[in-house]
Amino acid sequence: MRIHLTSVFVDDQETALRFYTEVLGFVKKHDVPLGEHRWLTVVSPEDPDGTELLLEPSGHPAVQPYRTALVQDGIPVTAFAVEDVQAEFDRLRDLGVTFTQEPLEMGPVTTAVLDDTCGNLIQIVHSR
Template sequence: MKINLTSVFVDDQAHALRFYTETLGFLKKHDVPVGAGGDRWLTVVSPEAPDGTELLLEPSGHPAVAPYRTALAQDGIPAASFAVDDVRAEHDRLRSLGVHFTQEPMEMGAVTTAVLDDTCGNLIQIMQVR
């Protein structure tokens, strides 16, 4: 068994696609219209693993989403975690692109983490295992 797909809820799929591809560097994998409301089955993947785990940029319209995301953000809990080779270098690269971090790079045992605001309603952790 392996993880095939995971998701983050986003308020605006077009905005999320721009952030996750142009800023974070993921590649668009699937973009399929679903339903009459303009929502899409919209996934991105790492350029390092284009056939790997997909991240669904899922519309946040369900009534349970807003309180869930608000509670996570208020408590500083990331909705997802992405592995990077060098947290400090990635932090510097993203900060130069205007990304806001809610947690600066921090060493915790064998890992270094930082947490960013994805501009789509989520906190995202980047992490490096040393």
């Protein structure tokens, strides 16, 4: 068994697609119209057949309280692995990304937390 698909709720799929591709560097995998929304997924360019991230519309009534509580408590909704947290932090900050946690070393793990502009906090992480 392996993880095939995971998702993040987003306020606007087009805005999310731009952020996740143009800023974070993912590539679009699927874009299927579904009424007013889309089945819209991105993948890592390093693993195009790997786990897909669904940019899922946040319209369900349970989503907003859930996301609001996570953001207020500083809890990331997901984590993305990077080779060098400091280098990625510098690159993303230069692109205007807002971080709620600068790079922090915790033993064998370094993390930072960013705002994805779509209602979520995302952790970037490297394990040594």
